[in-house]
Amino acid sequence: MNRPSTQPAHKPAMSTAGLAPSHPVQVLDEYGMPRDVHVAGERPLTLYVDKREIVTLMTLGSAPELLALGYLRNQGFVETIDSIVSVQVDWETGAAAVTTSRGVEDWEGKLARRTVTTGCGQGTVFGNLMDKLDGIRLPAVVLRQSAIYRTLQHVSEYNEVYRVAGAVHGCALCRGDAIEIFVEDVGRHNAADAIAGHMWLEGLPGAERVFYTTGRLTSEMVIKVAMMGIPILVSRSGVTSQGLDLARRTGVTLIARAKGRHFLVYNGARRVVFDAIPPAPPGRGQPRHGG
Amino acid sequence: MNRPSTQPAHKPAMSTAGLAPSHPVQVLDEYGMPRDVHVAGERPLTLYVDKREIVTLMTLGSAPELLALGYLRNQGFVETIDSIVSVQVDWETGAAAVTTSRGVEDWEGKLARRTVTTGCGQGTVFGNLMDKLDGIRLPAVVLRQSAIYRTLQHVSEYNEVYRVAGAVHGCALCRGDAIEIFVEDVGRHNAADAIAGHMWLEGLPGAERVFYTTGRLTSEMVIKVAMMGIPILVSRSGVTSQGLDLARRTGVTLIARAKGRHFLVYNGARRVVFDAIPPAPPGRGQPRHGG
Numbered sequence: 404m405n406r407p408s409t410q411p412a413h414k415p416a417m418s419t420a421g422l423a424p425s426h427p428v429q430v431l432d433e434y435g436m437p438r439d440v441h442v443a444g445e446r447p448l449t450l451y452v453d454k455r456e457i458v459t460l461m462t463l464g465s466a467p468e469l470l471a472l473g474y475l476r477n478q479g480f481v482e483t484i485d486s487i488v489s490v491q492v493d494w495e496t497g498a499a500a501v502t503t504s505r506g507v508e509d510w511e512g513k514l515a516r517r518t519v520t521t522g523c524g525q526g527t528v529f530g531n532l533m534d535k536l537d538g539i540r541l542p543a544v545v546l547r548q549s550a551i552y553r554t555l556q557h558v559s560e561y562n563e564v565y566r567v568a569g570a571v572h573g574c575a576l577c578r579g580d581a582i583e584i585f586v587e588d589v590g591r592h593n594a595a596d597a598i599a600g601h602m603w604l605e606g607l608p609g610a611e612r613v614f615y616t617t618g619r620l621t622s623e624m625v626i627k628v629a630m631m632g633i634p635i636l637v638s639r640s641g642v643t644s645q646g647l648d649l650a651r652r653t654g655v656t657l658i659a660r661a662k663g664r665h666f667l668v669y670n671g672a673r674r675v676v677f678d679a680i681p682p683a684p685p686g687r688g689q690p691r692h693g694g
Numbered sequence: 695m696n697r698p699s700t701q702p703a704h705k706p707a708m709s710t711a712g713l714a715p716s717h718p719v720q721v722l723d724e725y726g727m728p729r730d731v732h733v734a735g736e737r738p739l740t741l742y743v744d745k746r747e748i749v750t751l752m753t754l755g756s757a758p759e760l761l762a763l764g765y766l767r768n769q770g771f772v773e774t775i776d777s778i779v780s781v782q783v784d785w786e787t788g789a790a791a792v793t794t795s796r797g798v799e800d801w802e803g804k805l806a807r808r809t810v811t812t813g814c815g816q817g818t819v820f821g822n823l824m825d826k827l828d829g830i831r832l833p834a835v836v837l838r839q840s841a842i843y844r845t846l847q848h849v850s851e852y853n854e855v856y857r858v859a860g861a862v863h864g865c866a867l868c869r870g871d872a873i874e875i876f877v878e879d880v881g882r883h884n885a886a887d888a889i890a891g892h893m894w895l896e897g898l899p900g901a902e903r904v905f906y907t908t909g910r911l912t913s914e915m916v917i918k919v920a921m922m923g924i925p926i927l928v929s930r931s932g933v934t935s936q937g938l939d940l941a942r943r944t945g946v947t948l949i950a951r952a953k954g955r956h957f958l959v960y961n962g963a964r965r966v967v968f969d970a971i972p973p974a975p976p977g978r979g980q981p982r983h984g985g
Contacts, residue, residue, distance in 0.1 A: 426935050431959040433839070435968040440958065445913055445934035461913055461936065548724070589912055589934055621880055622736055622752055643736035643880055644717050645752065667731065668722040677726040 413485045414604060415472075420492035422446065422464035424571075424587065443571045445589045446494070450474060452481075452501045455510070463571060463588045466597045467492040470588070471499040473600030477627055479535075480507060484603045536626060541634040541654040542610050546671075549679040550613075553580055554637060555661055558615050561585040572618040574598055576633075578611055591618030595627045602631060609633035620646040620659055620669075629653040635671075637661050642669050704776045705895060706763075711783035713737065713755035715862075715878065734862045736880045737785070741765060743772075743792045746801070754862060754879045757888045758783040761879070762790040764891030768918055770826075771798060775894045827917060832925040832945040833901050837962075840970040841904075844871055845928060846952055849906050852876040863909040865889055867924075869902055882909030886918045893922060900924035911937040911950055911960075920944040926962075928952050933960050 425441040432438050449459045450471055457480065462470060468490045475481045481503065488502040558575050561582065572591035576583045576598050584601050588594040595616070602609065609632030616624065620638050622645040628636045629649065636650070637658045647669055650657040656671030664681045716732040723729050737755045741748045741762055748771065753761060759781045766772045772794065779793040849866050852873065863882035867874045867889050875892050879885040886907070893900065900923030907915065911929050913936040919927045920940065927941070928949045938960055941948040947962030955972045 428938065428960065431963040431966065433955055433957050434971055434974070435966075438958065442938055442960070443932065443934045445936035447936075589910070619880070641734065643734045645736035645738075647719065647733055664724055666724050667729065669719065669733070672722040675722070675726075680725055683725070 415484070415487045416489040416491075417468045418491045418493075420464075420467055420494060422467075422494065424463050424465045443589060447497050448492070448499055449497055450499045450501065452507055453503055454500070455507075460593060461589060462593050464494070465588070466586050466600075467499055469586070469597040469600035469604070470593055471501055471600070472603055473596035473598065475501065476599050476603050477596050477630065536629060536649065536653055539629050539632075539653045541629065541632065543654065543671075543674060544610075544634050544656070545674050545676060546613075546635055546656055546658075547676045547678050550579075551637065551658060551661065551666060551675075552664065552679055554613055554615060555663070555666075557582050558585065572616065574618070575615040576602065576607075577613040577615055583607070583612075591616055592623065592627075594618075595624060599627065599631055613637060616640075619643065620650075620657060622646055622649055625649040625653070625655055625657075629655055637666075706775070706778040707780040707782075708759045709782045709784075711755075711758055711785060713758075713785065715754050715756045734880060738788050739783070739790055740788055741790045741792065743798060744794055745791070746798075751884060752880060753884050755785070756879070757877050757891075758790055760877070760888040760891035760895070761884055762792055762891070763894055764887035764889065766792065767890050767894050768887050768921065827920060827940065827944055830920050830923075830944045832920065832923065834945065834962075834965060835901075835925050835947070836965050836967060837904075837926055837947055837949075838967045838969050841870075842928065842949060842952065842957060842966075843955065843970055845904055845906060846954070846957075848873050849876065863907065865909070866906040867893065867898075868904040868906055874898070874903075882907055883914065883918075885909075886915060890918065890922055904928060907931075910934065911941075911948060913937055913940055916940040916944070916946055916948070920946055928957075 422444055425443050427439055428442050429437050430440055444463050445461055446464045447459050448462050448464065448467055450457045460470065471490050481487060486503050486505050488504050490499065490501050492499045554577050561573060561575065571587040571589055572594055573585060573587045574591060574594035575585040584598060586594045586597040588597065612633050613635040614628045614633045615637045617639045618624065619640040620636065620642045622643065625636065625646045626649060634654065635656045639662050640659065642657060642659045647657065650670040656674055657669040658666050659669055660667045668675055713735055716734050718730055719733050720728050721731055735754050736752055738750050739753050739755065739758055740750045751761065762781050772778060777794050777796050779795050781790065781792050783790045845868050852864060852866065862878045862880055863885055864876060864878040865882060865885035866876040875889060877885045877888040879888065903924050904926040905919045905924045906928045908930045909915065910931040911927065911933045913934065916927065916937045917940060925945065926947045930953050931950065933948060933950045938948065941961040947965055948960040949957050950960055951958045959966055
């Protein structure tokens with residue numbers, strides 16, 4: 404995580420097989436009238452490593468190579484990107500083929516563990532990652548309210564698929580005023596994995612960055628962000644008890660229900676500088692304790 | 695699916711270990727003021743069948759016995775509820791222990807398949823269920839707009855955890871004017887599984903029912919509803935291309951973006967009777983094609 408923010412010497416050979424994220428369909432509205440709308444794409448993508456089948460992911464498919472990379476990183480299948488020779492996605496066969504230079508160590512162990520953990524399934528990677536989490540203490544960074552607002556303003560300019568078709572979640576990696584990458588996918592897990600793949604590929608450390616998501620902050624979102632070394636997590640949605648508990652354990656500053664000028668700080672409040680407090684809403688008077 | 699809607703002769707012995715769904719926490723708001731809010735609970739629940747570990751689910755925990763039953767049903771681990779002797783949930787150990795009368799046939803095959811399908815993970819159960827789906831043709835039922843509106847009105851009276859804590863999805867099983875069961879969970883998969891467990895337990899067929907969810911209609915939501923034999927699926931959110939494709943294949947009438955008086959019919963439009971068309975919004979004039 405302390406790697407300098409420069410291009411790594413090695414990059415895998417990668418296809419560029421991103422799909423158009425939405426498709427036009429005709430529906431009837433509540434007036435019984437036809438309307439042309441879009442639906443978000445959703446395609447199965449089966450991930451192979453050295454010709455061995457790992458998993459089938461349902462994905463929007465806009466960043467399939469980054470998704471494959473990030474999935475292997477976040478699931479602990481491959482330790483460093485240096486050992487990945489190529490990532491080739493072919494939608495005709497629905498396959499992402501990853502080739503490594505040294506093979507994967509302890510295949511059986513990793514696949515067996517997955518039976519218990521990803522099986523954990525229905526959207527999480529809980530089990531073995533919890534052990535790794537205990538070694539993580541994220542840097543205590545100061546966060547300015549004005550910076551939160553700038554981030555929210557910038558991400559609002561993205562979310563294109565959501566605006567057109569709905570049915571997706573978006574995740575963004577932000578640094579200072581800039582959004583470095585914004586990924587939408589049908590699962591917020593996938594979008595977070597694709598961002599992990601991007602960080603791996605570009606050799607980006609997490610320490611100076613902010614992770615934004617439209618999705619809920621459940622346990623596995625906090626786990627993924629902590630594993631990426633990112634100390635600040637901002638969501639438009641809410642928080643679960645397990646997400647909050649993991650943020651406290653790892654030191655992730657947790658900002659949720661963030662939209663427009665509104666947000667709530669669930670963890671790390673003493674590191675937030677309130678330098679852009681909005682005027683109290685009309686008729687509310689001064690903000691009060693417990694409001 | 696053609697079983698009469700009566701109580702089955704057999705019911706497993708079940709614990710009643712539902713948890714309080716939300717917990718109070720203190721946060722800071724955008725004025726820098728403390729506020730007392732709630733977060734949705736999220737707990738790991740490890741499912742054992744005849745002492746064999748199957749999976750760990752992250753759940754709100756409000757209906758853990760139904761979740762265990764429905765998971766076993768929807769994953770195809772157990773064919774009929776008659777073979778289930780008991781479902782005992784113990785939160786101290788985070789375990790749901792299911793005992794069967796005859797054991798599970800072909801353990802190895804089922805667990806191996808799961809490695810590829812639930813592994814499919816990040817929230818789906820795609821692989822082997824697709825084969826089963828091809829045998830399903832749901833009954834072509836007529837749906838009145840007035841009935842859609844009554845359903846939306848009734849579900850709006852639920853969603854309690856969502857209102858208090860957010861970060862959950864809700865699913866409801868509806869029949870005529872009544873909501874038979876409403877389940878919230880941190881994953882909409884879990885909520886759908888719990889409803890499948892309820893239907894199994896009570897011997898309810900799907901044919902005369904409507905399934906409502908606050909969540910997006912991705913592939914696995916349509917798969918689960920089709921497998922339950924329910925011909926009508928209504929969502930507050932959007933639809934993915936794969937969800938739409940599966941609805942067309944199985945004959946599920948698909949209504950999405952349903953909130954208040956608004957909805958869009960994505961599949962099965964010719965079976966919808968527009969008997970409650972709302973007045974056109976002010977300034978819009980008559981509804982037009984392609985609006």
